[in-house]
Amino acid sequence: MKNKTILVLGGGLGGVVAATELRENLNDNHRIVMFDKQPQHLYAPSLLWLMVGKRKPQKVTRDLNRLQQKGIEFVNGEITNIDPDRKMVTVNETTYSGNYMIISLGAELTDSPSLKQTGHNFYTLEGAKSFWRALSQFEGGKVVVLVSAKPFKCPAAPYEAALLINDYLQQNDISAEVELYTPEADPMGVAGEEVSENVQNLVEHKGIKYFPEHQWSGISDKKTLRFDNGTETTPDLLAYVPEHRCPQVIRETNLVGESGWIALNDNEMMTTDYEGVYAIGDATGVTLPAGKSLPKAGVFAHKQAETVAHNIATDINEEGSLIKFSGEGQCFLETGSGKAGFASGNFYADPEPDVTMKNPGMWWHWAKIWFEKYWWFKYF
Incomplete structure (x- = not known):
């Protein structure tokens, strides 16, 4: 087949896996071009360790330009237009055209000004860093972990954050x-009742006060968090999950469905209504047989990326x-x-997800550390 160009939109987990797998399975005469507004890849699972002082910032990022050593072209810049019909993307006022397009732009984190002034968005590198600075100087009081809105990526992360913070305070x-x-309504509810109960028991057994079905509505001048049901709490230290939305540049296309996220015409092949255009990861909206949505999690972006890369190479x-x-997924819970x-x-x-959970142990913690090391070795 004559030379082809594959455009990979996004240098996050899904984009990196897709580009790498494609490069390993295609001749060098085929171009793979990746685009991202950030010059560095952030390994988001490690942010939980960073926020409690168990990782240094330089250990959780890598320069995306390093991918060029593998034969993957990297363009650093804001994507200002996506044309799925013609498989074209505009970055830095330059338009790129491809034969295939993989959209892996993730979720857009929308930071509330009031939350940003009051607390720390631990879903970002800067927020995790600033939380650790505050925690390392913390002398006591009330620490609040807040999920400001649904949906949000990595369903286990807020619970892990609360558990790790609690452990740091006790230690x-x-x-x-x-x-x-x-x-x-319950933790990681889409995974089923057994997993949900296990997670809630873990949190409450550690003495963490858990408040489900509390929709955050605002902050008073005294930095008191208010909720729709009338509950209020005033934290001395706040770690929060921001609102997640489908990226604006995608919302300006016809790719978005009723869910507000990219609509797929095949949830197993990750194809869109546009031939040769695939979408993976957090930017997609996948409805499961039971009616709930597939969680936004790195493990799914990873497996979806492998699927799409394999099929394009084929x-x-x-x-x-x-x-x-296949819909198979795994999740560590620190x-x-x-x-x-x-x-x-x-x-x-x-009719519903079939998910089980192993009891906490040192083995699973070390397995997560091993996977972090494997990630950097394999992809960077």
Whole structure:
């Protein structure tokens, strides 16, 4: 087949996996071009360790230009226009055209000015860094972990954050209480009742006060958090999850469905209504058989990226067979004291996800550390 160009929109987890897998399975005469507004790749799972002082900032990022050593072109700049019909993208006032397009732009984090003034957005590098600076000087009081809106990526992260913060406070003999507020009815509810109950028990067993079905509505001048049901709390230290939205540049296209996220015409092939245009990761809206949405999690972006890269390479090379994204997923859940739980299962199972959770242990914590090391070795 004559030379082809694949445009990879986004240098996050899904984009990096897709570009790398494509490069490993295509001849060098085929171009792979990645675009991202950030010059560095952020390994988001490590932010939870960074916010409690267990990682240095330089250990959780890598320069995306390093991918060029593998034969992956990288363009650093804001994507200002996406034309899925013609498979074209505009970056830095330059338009690029491809034969295939993979959209992996993730979710757009919308920071509330009042929350930004009051607390720390630990879903960002700067927010995790600033939270650690505040925590390392914290002398006691009330620490609040807040989920400001649904949906949000990495469903376990707020619970891990609360558990790790609580562990830090206990290890350092700091007199404090930890509260966790979320609009969710239960933790990681899409994974099923068993997993949800296990996570809630873990949190409450550690003495963390858990407040589900609490939709944040605003902040008073005294930095008191207010909720729709009338509850109020005044934190001495606040870590929060910001509102997530489909990126504006995608919302300006016809890719977005009723969910407010990219609509797929095949949830196993990650295809859109536009031929040769695929979408993976947090920017997509996938409805499961039971009616709930597939969680926005890195493990799914990773597996979806492998699926799409394999199928594009199969099409270009004109050999092999297509594969499908199965809905299988796993998740580590850090609990502190060098331990972690592990949930895994099939989220595409009908009539509802079939997911189980292993009890916390040192093995799962070290498995997460190993995967972090594997990630940097494999992709950078």
